[in-house]
Amino acid sequence: MNIEIRTDKNIQNSDRLITYVRDELNQEFQRYSEKITSFSVHLSDENGAKGGDDDIQCMIEARPAGLKPVVVHHRGHNVDTAIHGAIDRVKRSLEHVIEKSANPRAPQPEFVDADEE
Numbered sequence: 001m002n003i004e005i006r007t008d009k010n011i012q013n014s015d016r017l018i019t020y021v022r023d024e025l026n027q028e029f030q031r032y033s034e035k036i037t038s039f040s041v042h043l044s045d046e047n048g049a050k051g052g053d054d055d056i057q058c059m060i061e062a063r064p065a066g067l068k069p070v071v072v073h074h075r076g077h078n079v080d081t082a083i084h085g086a087i088d089r090v091k092r093s094l095e096h097v098i099e100k101s102a103n104p105r106a107p108q109p110e111f112v113d114a115d116e117e
Helices: 015-028 079-102
Strands: 002-007 036-045 056-064 070-076
Touching (some): 015 036, 056 079
Antiparallel strands (some): 036 056
């Protein structure tokens, strides 16, 4: 599983941040490691030095093998909140996409015709 991490000019990209994000993604998606080919994580600070509520944005693009990419965004008041919010969203989305691809046509419930009763 390939993990790429990028930041804008307002967020300091460091080895510590890269290790942290990789560890969090590997921990959360360990069971799907064979089904996901790569993650692309982009962190940005929309207001820069001005600050503000929920101005840190984390965008995660996940590429499941053989399926269309899944992209999610989450805003938070700090980098940690933004990363965890985005990881939670991408996890729910990937579980849905992978489950749907594994069982594309779930049996539909049969309805009893009102005239037959």
